[in-house]
Every structure is written in C-alpha cells, then in structure tokens.
Amino acid sequence: MAAQASSLEVSKQQQRTEKEKAIDDWLPITSSRNAKWWYSAFHNVTAMVGAGVLSLPFAMSELGWGPGIAVLVISWVITLYTLWQMVEMHEMVPGKRFDRYHELGQHAFGEKLGLWIVVPQQLIVEVGVNIVYMVTGGKSLKKFHDSVCPDCKNIKLSFFIMIFASVHFVLSQLPNFNSISGISLAAAVMSLSYSTIAWGASVHKGKQVDVDYGYRAHSTGGAIFNFFSALGDVAFAYAGHNVVLEIQATIPSTPEKPSKKPMWKGVIVAYIVVAACYFPVALIGYWAFGNSVEDNILISLSKPRWLIAMANMFVVIHVIGSYQIYAMPVFDMIETVLVKKMKFPPGLTLRLIARSLYVAFTMFVGITFPFFGGLLGFFGGFAFAPTTYFLPCIMWLVIYKPKMFSLSWIANWVCIVLGVILMIIAPIGALRQIILSAKTYSFYS
Numbered sequence: 001m002a003a004q005a006s007s008l009e010v011s012k013q014q015q016r017t018e019k020e021k022a023i024d025d026w027l028p029i030t031s032s033r034n035a036k037w038w039y040s041a042f043h044n045v046t047a048m049v050g051a052g053v054l055s056l057p058f059a060m061s062e063l064g065w066g067p068g069i070a071v072l073v074i075s076w077v078i079t080l081y082t083l084w085q086m087v088e089m090h091e092m093v094p095g096k097r098f099d100r101y102h103e104l105g106q107h108a109f110g111e112k113l114g115l116w117i118v119v120p121q122q123l124i125v126e127v128g129v130n131i132v133y134m135v136t137g138g139k140s141l142k143k144f145h146d147s148v149c150p151d152c153k154n155i156k157l158s159f160f161i162m163i164f165a166s167v168h169f170v171l172s173q174l175p176n177f178n179s180i181s182g183i184s185l186a187a188a189v190m191s192l193s194y195s196t197i198a199w200g201a202s203v204h205k206g207k208q209v210d211v212d213y214g215y216r217a218h219s220t221g222g223a224i225f226n227f228f229s230a231l232g233d234v235a236f237a238y239a240g241h242n243v244v245l246e247i248q249a250t251i252p253s254t255p256e257k258p259s260k261k262p263m264w265k266g267v268i269v270a271y272i273v274v275a276a277c278y279f280p281v282a283l284i285g286y287w288a289f290g291n292s293v294e295d296n297i298l299i300s301l302s303k304p305r306w307l308i309a310m311a312n313m314f315v316v317i318h319v320i321g322s323y324q325i326y327a328m329p330v331f332d333m334i335e336t337v338l339v340k341k342m343k344f345p346p347g348l349t350l351r352l353i354a355r356s357l358y359v360a361f362t363m364f365v366g367i368t369f370p371f372f373g374g375l376l377g378f379f380g381g382f383a384f385a386p387t388t389y390f391l392p393c394i395m396w397l398v399i400y401k402p403k404m405f406s407l408s409w410i411a412n413w414v415c416i417v418l419g420v421i422l423m424i425i426a427p428i429g430a431l432r433q434i435i436l437s438a439k440t441y442s443f444y445s
Contacts, residue, residue, distance in 0.1 A: 023339055026346045028176040029099050029332045035250035039181055040266025041273075042188035043247045044240050046321045048270065049191040049277045052237030054136075054198065054315070056278060057285025058295040061216055062223075062230035065286075071234050072282060078415050079238040080271050082392040086241060087263050089392075090248045092399065097259075099249035100329070101242065101387070108395040121386050123333070125242045127362065129326045132236075133319040134366030136296075137164035140315040143298065147309035158367045164316070165363035171324055172331070172355040177250045180324045187321025188273070194298075194314035195277035201301045201308065202288040211290035225428065232384075232426030237278060240270070241388045246329045331355055385426065390419030 024030045060068040090098055098104040101122050106114030138161030145155065174180050217223040244267075253259035285297045294300045298315070301308050334354050338344045393412035402408035 023346060026339075027332055027335055028328050029246050029249050032176045032178040032250055033252050035178055035181070035247075035252075037251070037262030037265045038269075039178070039184075040247055040251065040263045041269040042185045043177070043181075043325060044244070044267055044270035045188040045191060045273050046184045046318070047243050047247070047325045048238060048240040048274055049188075049195065049318075052233065052239065053191070053195055053277050053281050054296045054298060055233045056237060056282035057202075057289065057293045057297045057300075059230040059233040060282050060286035061289075061291040061293050062226040062233075064215065065213065067227075068230075068282070068286070071231065072279065074418075075234050075238050076271070076275060076278070078418065079241070079388055080267075081411065082388065082390075082415060083241055083244060083267055083271075084264065085392045085396050086244050087248060087260050087267060089395065089399065090245055090260060090263070091253060091258050094255075097249065097253065098245055100332070101245050104245060104395060105391075108398045118387075118391070119333070121391070122242055123330065125239065125384055125387055126326045126330050129239065129242075130323055130330070130362040131365045131369075133323045133326075134161055134165060134362050135370045137161070137316055137319045137323070138366065138370070139296065140298070140312040140319070144309050144312040144316070147305050147312065150305075157370055161363060161367050161370070164320075165359060165366075167320055168323055168327075168359045169356055171320070172327060172359050173351060174324070175351075177247065177325075177328055180321070180328070183321045183324060187318045187325075190314040190318040190321075192273060192277060194311045194318065195281050197307060197311040197314070198297050198301070199280040199284040201304075201311070202284045202297070205288055205301065207287060208289055208292070211288075212292070213286075213290050216291040228425045228428050231422055235384045235388065235422055235426060238274075238388055239384050241392065242384075243325055243329055246332070327355075327358070330358060334358065385419050385423035388419075389422060390416040393419075 056072070063071060086104070089104055092098075093107070098107060102115055102118040104114075105118030108114060109117055138157055141160040141164055142155065142157055145152070145160070171180070171183065215223040215226065217226050248259055248263045251259040251262055281297065285293060285300075289297075289300050292300075298308060298311055301311075331351075331354070335346070335351065338350060338354060339346050344350050393415045396402075397409070397412050400408075402412070
C-alpha cells in the first residue's frame with residue numbers, strides 16, 4: 001500500500017515537472033535557446049543605443065565640456081564592468097541558469113527579498129523605457145511628416161503616438177526574443193545610421209554663430225537642477241543591463257561551452273558600436289549648437305530636410321525594435337503570473353489580451369506625459385542607476401565575497417557609491433523639468 005502511494009506521488013511529481021517544462025517552453029524568455037553570439041551583439045545595441053543618444057548633446061549643454069566628457073567616459077567604463085559581472089553571474093551555479101534578473105536577485109538576497117529588491121526596479125525601467133519610446137516614436141513620426149510635407153495641415157502629436165503604438169499591437173504577439181531577432185538587427189543598423197546622420201549633419205551645419213558653451217540656466221539653482229537631470233539622461237543612455245540576462249538565456253550552454261563566452265563577445269562588439277554612436281553625437285552636437293541645442297538633437301537639425309526626414313524614420317524603426325526588446329521581459333513576467341499563479345491556460349487568447357493591454361497602457365501614458373527630456377532624466381536616475389550602476393556590484397559582493405580592500409572590493413564599492421548618488425540627485429532635476437514642461441502642455445495639442 002505504501003509502495004503504491006509512493007508510486008502515485010512520483011507520478012504526480014513527474015506530471016507536475018512535465019507541466020512546468022511545458023509552461024517554460026511557452027514563456028517568451030525560456031522558449032528558445034538557439035541564439036548565436038551576434039544575436040547578443042545586436043540585441044544589446046538595440047537595447048542600449050536608443051532615445052538616450054539623441055539627448056546626449058542636450059546633457060552636455062547642462063554639464064559643460066569637462067564634466068560632460070568625464071561623465072560619458074566614466075559611465076561607459078562602469079556600465080561595461082557591471083555588464084561583465086552580470087554575464088559572469090548568469091551561470092555561477094553549476095547546472096543552473098539565472099535566466100531573469102529577479103532570479104539572480106533571489107539567489108543573492110533570498111526568495112522573497114530578492115523579488116522585492118529587483119522586480120519593482122526592473123519593471124520601472126522596462127515600462128519607463130517603453131513609455132519614453134512611445135513618445136520618441138510619435139515625435140519622430142511627426143518630425144518626419146513635418147519635414148516631408150511642411151505645408152500640410154498640422155497633426156497632433158497624440159495621433160502620431162497612436163500610429164506608432166498600432167505597430168506594437170501586432171509585433172507584441174511575436175512569441176520570444178529569437179522571433180524578434182530580425183527586427184532587432186534592423187533596429188541596431190538604424191541606431192548606427194541615425195547617430196551618424198546626427199553628428200554628420202552637425203558637422204555639415206558647422207559651429208553656429210554666437211554659439212554659447214555656458215550653462216543653459218541663468219541662475220545657480222537652475223544650473224544645479226539641470227546638472228542633476230543631465231546625469232539622469234546619461235544614465236538612461238546606458239540601459240542594457242535590465243535585459244542582459246534575458247538575452248543570454250536565449251544562447252545555448254554546455255559545461256564545455258558556457259553561454260558567457262559568446263555573450264561576452266557580443267557585448268564587446270555592442271559596446272564598440274555604443275562608443276561609435278554616443279561620443280561623436282554628444283561632442284559634435286554640443287560643439288555645433290552649444291547650450292541652444294534641443295533635448296532631441298534631430299529637432300535642432302532642420303536641414304537638409306530630406307536627410308533629417310530619413311534620420312527620423314531611422315529613429316522610428318530603431319525604437320520599434322527597442323520597445324520590443326524591453327517589452328519582452330515584461331510580457332514574460334505578466335504571463336508567468338497569469339499562468340503559474342492565477343492558473344490561466346497558456347495560449348494565443350491570453351497572449352493577445354495581456355500584451356495588447358500592456359501596449360495600450362504605455363500608449364496612454366505616453367500621450368498623457370510626452371515630456372521627452374524630463375522623462376529620460378527621471379527614469380534614468382530613479383531606476384536605471386540601481387539596476388545598471390550598483391545592483392550588480394551589490395550582488396557580486398554578496399555572492400563572491402571578495403577580500404576587503406582588494407581591487408574587486410574597491411571597484412564595486414566605488415560603483416555603488418557613484419550609483420547611489422546618481423539615483424538620489426538625478427530625479428530631482430528631472431522632476432523640475434517635467435513640471436516646467438507640464439505648465440505649457442495641453443493633452444489636446
């Protein structure tokens with residue numbers, strides 16, 4: 001009798017395991033593991049080089065030459081280091097893969113605490129990026145329309161955001177990361193293209209008459225707040241960490257050939273592309289326009305009209321891919337809760353309703369708060385700083401416990417201190433910028 005009960009229990013356990021495996025094979029992050037190293041490269045480029053690059057000349061105008069260059073270089077170095085840490089930690093436990101950021105957090109901080117530390121921050125980042133990209137896509141579409149047809153009737157920004165969102169109601173139904181690899185590749189190519197157009201057109205336009213490299217604000221308080229907000233803009237530009245484990249989860253792995261090797265190869269290529277996009281755009285854009293540059297460099301560049309129209313369309317294509325890269329982990333979280341916790345049957349109907357509601361939500365918020373510069377600074381400081389600059393370092397210290405005052409220990413603590421300072425001060429300046437923008441904004445404009 002006891003043997004029969006034991007056999008029944010084993011059978012139930014096997015059924016449960018098979019059911020869980022079937023769910024994992026359906027969820028977007030774990031459903032496909034056949035990616036190549038170059039998938040890592042263009043996924044990371046698409047995740048990182050986005051709306052943020054267009055705001056870097058504006059950030060330079062609020063930081064000034066010396067601090068601006070220093071912040072750009074330090075951010076590039078720190079974020080490459082913390083990205084390396086995350087790639088290394090993906091398979092630190094033999095036979096186990098941390099396919100999601102929160103799974104790594106749970107390993108470092110415990111089952112419940114890890115979820116509470118990581119998930120809210122990661123959701124703020126990913127949902128925040130999707131909202132900003134709704135605004136960016138809509139604004140770039142409007143700029144394209146106005147450049148191609150300057151004499152046409154003015155169309156409200158809200159309608160362009162809706163047009164941009166309509167694309168995502170369709171693309172959001174693609175099941176997993178590998179299914180959007182073609183979109184991501186096109187987006188990565190577009191990012192390099194419009195970045196090149198942005199700095200190339202700035203060189204062509206040349207240094208403007210009476211260009212001023214002083215701070216934008218006329219008061220000391222305003223300059224300080226702008227400085228804080230600019231730090232958030234730069235933090236927003238380095239955002240790939242929030243999806244790096246999910247990207248690495250798509251790469252096959254064996255003890256002989258761990259996924260970290262092809263993943264890191266792709267990251268290095270991605271960071272070279274990031275440098276080729278960020279530094280020329282930031283420095284040449286600021287050199288050309290000084291403190292009169294707009295929060296989106298393409299708005300400052302009005303001629304040649306055909307080239308700026310093309311650049312804006314490149315931006316639209318890029319942020320279509322970027323939106324999907326950041327939305328995929330959110331879809332995974334939503335579907336995991338619905339299927340595993342609330343016991344909804346996995347399938348097309350669930351995916352259609354859940355993902356469409358999410359796209360509609362980001363569209364509505366984007367229409368309501370289309371303040372590009374302020375949103376970048378706020379999300380960059382409030383959420384990107386923890387998940388990009390110092391949370392990987394904290395997890396590294398907790399898990400690996402490097403010797404006190406060793407090079408690893410010092411490097412991690414420097415990143416933590418700088419990241420915490422960034423998280424505290426950047427949103428303050430950005431909130432002020434959002435409030436100032438909101439005073440002149442109409443929902444119907």
